[in-house]
Amino acid sequence: MPGKRTLDYAAYAAFIGLILCAPLVLEEFWLNRIAKFLVYGLLGVAIALSWGYAGILNLGQGLFFGLGAYMMAMSLKLASPTSLQQGSATPVPDFMLWNAEPGAKTDLCCINHGSFLWTPFQNPWFGIAMGVLVPVLVATLIGWVMFRKRISGVFVSIIMLALVLLVRLVVIDAQPVTNGFNGLTDLGNLVVFGVELDPYEVVTYYVVAGALALALIATRMLVETRAGLILQAIRDDQNRARYLGFDVPLYQVFFFAVSAAIAGVAGMLYVVVAQFASPTFMDLSFSITMVVWAAVGGRASLLGACIGAIGINIIEARASETQALVQAWRAVIGLIFVLVVLYLPRGVAGFASDAADAVLSRLGRKRPPAAQSAEERVAS
Amino acid sequence: MSAVLTVDGLSVSFAGFKAVDGVSLIIEEGELRVLLGANGAGKTTLMDLISGKTKSTQGRVHLRDTDITNWEEPAIARAGIGRKFQIPSVFRELTVRRNLEVAGCGKPGVLANLRFGLPRAARRRLDEVLHLTGLSDEAQTVAGTLSHGQTQWLELGLLVMQDPKLLLLDEPTAGMTAAETLRTADIIKSLRGSHTVIVVEHDMAFVREIAQRITVMHLGQVLAEGDMASIESDPRVRAAYLGSKGIH
Ligand SMILES: Nc1ncnc2c1ncn2[C@@H]1O[C@H](COP(=O)(O)OP(=O)(O)OP(=O)(O)O)[C@@H](O)[C@H]1O
Numbered sequence: 001m002p003g004k005r006t007l008d009y010a011a012y013a014a015f016i017g018l019i020l021c022a023p024l025v026l027e028e029f030w031l032n033r034i035a036k037f038l039v040y041g042l043l044g045v046a047i048a049l050s051w052g053y054a055g056i057l058n059l060g061q062g063l064f065f066g067l068g069a070y071m072m073a074m075s076l077k078l079a080s081p082t083s084l085q086q087g088s089a090t091p092v093p094d095f096m097l098w099n100a101e102p103g104a105k106t107d108l109c110c111i112n113h114g115s116f117l118w119t120p121f122q123n124p125w126f127g128i129a130m131g132v133l134v135p136v137l138v139a140t141l142i143g144w145v146m147f148r149k150r151i152s153g154v155f156v157s158i159i160m161l162a163l164v165l166l167v168r169l170v171v172i173d174a175q176p177v178t179n180g181f182n183g184l185t186d187l188g189n190l191v192v193f194g195v196e197l198d199p200y201e202v203v204t205y206y207v208v209a210g211a212l213a214l215a216l217i218a219t220r221m222l223v224e225t226r227a228g229l230i231l232q233a234i235r236d237d238q239n240r241a242r243y244l245g246f247d248v249p250l251y252q253v254f255f256f257a258v259s260a261a262i263a264g265v266a267g268m269l270y271v272v273v274a275q276f277a278s279p280t281f282m283d284l285s286f287s288i289t290m291v292v293w294a295a296v297g298g299r300a301s302l303l304g305a306c307i308g309a310i311g312i313n314i315i316e317a318r319a320s321e322t323q324a325l326v327q328a329w330r331a332v333i334g335l336i337f338v339l340v341v342l343y344l345p346r347g348v349a350g351f352a353s354d355a356a357d358a359v360l361s362r363l364g365r366k367r368p369p370a371a372q373s374a375e376e377r378v379a380s
Numbered sequence: 381m382s383a384v385l386t387v388d389g390l391s392v393s394f395a396g397f398k399a400v401d402g403v404s405l406i407i408e409e410g411e412l413r414v415l416l417g418a419n420g421a422g423k424t425t426l427m428d429l430i431s432g433k434t435k436s437t438q439g440r441v442h443l444r445d446t447d448i449t450n451w452e453e454p455a456i457a458r459a460g461i462g463r464k465f466q467i468p469s470v471f472r473e474l475t476v477r478r479n480l481e482v483a484g485c486g487k488p489g490v491l492a493n494l495r496f497g498l499p500r501a502a503r504r505r506l507d508e509v510l511h512l513t514g515l516s517d518e519a520q521t522v523a524g525t526l527s528h529g530q531t532q533w534l535e536l537g538l539l540v541m542q543d544p545k546l547l548l549l550d551e552p553t554a555g556m557t558a559a560e561t562l563r564t565a566d567i568i569k570s571l572r573g574s575h576t577v578i579v580v581e582h583d584m585a586f587v588r589e590i591a592q593r594i595t596v597m598h599l600g601q602v603l604a605e606g607d608m609a610s611i612e613s614d615p616r617v618r619a620a621y622l623g624s625k626g627i628h
């Protein structure tokens with residue numbers, strides 16, 4: 001009889017197999033769409049790690065997504081044909097030219113006061129590195145301040161919520177450097193190791209699916225370590241953990257930063273697939289939407305939250321093909337959320353887990369009790 | 381014999397009210413010390429001071445030769461003091477086994493714990509602790525669904541797993557049935573010798589069962605210290621208890 005954990009791993013394997021095989025049956029248009037949804041799946045993993053495992057409900061996860069997205073988009077903006085054809089030694093983003101002071105030199109170094117910040121992004125690897133490092137650094141810094149001060153629960157949620165709105169305002173305000181409200185559009189394709197990641201090519205889909213598979217496996221392994229176990233203990237009772245000798249803030253900061261890194265990678269991949277970055281990534285509604293995906297899928301399960309994000313978006317995409325449902329969609333998703341919170345507090349994954357338990361115990365009851373307990377001992 | 385814990389003139393006042401007032405104690409290696417006192421005598425506050433939950437305003441605390449006065453809680457825990465709370469606290473969403481695994485991790489840092497499974501010695505000890513606390517059959521039970529008594533035993537188990545030099549137990553039998561209290565006495569007696577323990581208790585049957593040496597606190601001060609017989613016949617103790625609820 002398969003144990004619970006075996007079933008769990010089988011679910012991971014089946015999901016990863018499924019997303020890797022999708023290109024066999026999907027055409028380009030849907031492949032690109034699904035790639036976007038897989039990016040959302042990555043966000044689901046990030047939320048489940050911080051909310052489900054660390055007990056930190058981050059209502060500003062969009063901050064890390066947005067930072068990752070902008071870092072990548074800056075590199076890709078400089079790689080676009082328009083930026084390359086401005087007749088200067090360095091590529092210059094078009095929006096900087098439109099708003100340039102008369103007489104300003106057409107060069108990344110000095111077309112405006114902030115443009116020099118873009119210079120290192122000519123190297124796409126710099127953009128990629130920053131897409132992870134900036135979210136991690138920001139998360140470490142805020143996390144350090146919050147968790148050292150033993151701020152927790154709803155206060156963390158509110159601080160993160162305020163922060164994402166603040167950064168969104170700054171990005172919109174810094175128009176000369178960020179193109180403000182319009183975001184970064186007209187991007188080039190990312191080229192890594194000589195491979196061009198055209199958003200409608202299968203290779204791009206595989207990069208995203210591979211990243212998601214890797215993130216799922218790595219995060220799952222991470223929470224299976226002793227540190228992951230201690231993290232869950234801290235979630236349940238910080239004080240108890242403190243009196244067992246654990247430096248609680250260190251654990252919270254570490255996993256908060258890992259969650260931010262995953263969201264940063266998601267932001268980068270989103271830019272590769274969708275070819276734009278926009279301050280709307282840091283809208284409050286987007287950060288809350290992510291939390292809803294994770295809640296519906298099951299915040300206590302990395303895979304559950306991931307599938308929740310992908311599933312809701314597939315349903316939404318399907319629904320928007322029917323004119324009547326486009327308007328109703330927001331109401332429908334709201335209703336789903338309320339129903340899940342009321343009747344499936346651990347989300348769809350929690351429901352699946354309970355169902356698996358019920359089936360396993362029914363299977364187990366049919367067998368002689370001695371044999372069963374021996375096997376369970378081996379399984380545990 | 382050497383002193384594991386030396387408390388010297390420890391005091392704290394909350395807005396002028398001295399909850400603990402110049403308490404001095406010496407706890408020897410392997411000793412099981414019972415702390416008695418009426419409600420509000422300052423027993424819990426004394427444990428708070430020793431374990432770092434409350435910062436003292438006067439006096440020193442030494443664990444062996446280390447001055448741990450007013451250290452942070454995790455640092456005191458790592459120095460070798462384990463604390464059981466008056467209101468039992470365990471990791472409610474984890475199974476009993478995983479609760480004990482957390483306490484057996486040993487190393488405090490994040491990076492040091494980026495590995496799978498417990499050290500072999502800790503795994504062996506885990507089974508012993510399950511047995512000691514009578515939770516072997518509940519190893520896979522989620523801690524939040526345990527009975528009150530079992531929760532108390534699990535918290536005791538966490539402390540044994542942590543393996544500190546000194547265990548501070550605040551009313552480990554609070555809210556227990558008579559049978560559960562006896563079992564708890566057995567668990568604590570089995571720690572005697574191998575562990576140094578300070579236990580706060582109200583239940584006199586329980587105290588008679590386990591006590592060797594008793595310290596009586598009254599109004600934040602040490603009123604008397606000695607074995608069961610000398611405490612029971614001490615007129616000051618009688619007087620202090622007559623004022624409240626009487627020794628029984
Ligand atoms: N943080 C605090 N602020 C103010 N007063 C406090 C604080 N902690 C404890 N006290 C007071 O100190 C006194 C001692 O309390 P403590 O909890 O140590 O008593 P105790 O001996 O453990 O009593 P019990 O048997 O009821 O548990 C009480 O009068 C209590 O009200």
Ligand SMILES: [Mg+2]
Nearest residue numbers: 423424425466
């Ligand atoms: Mg008390």
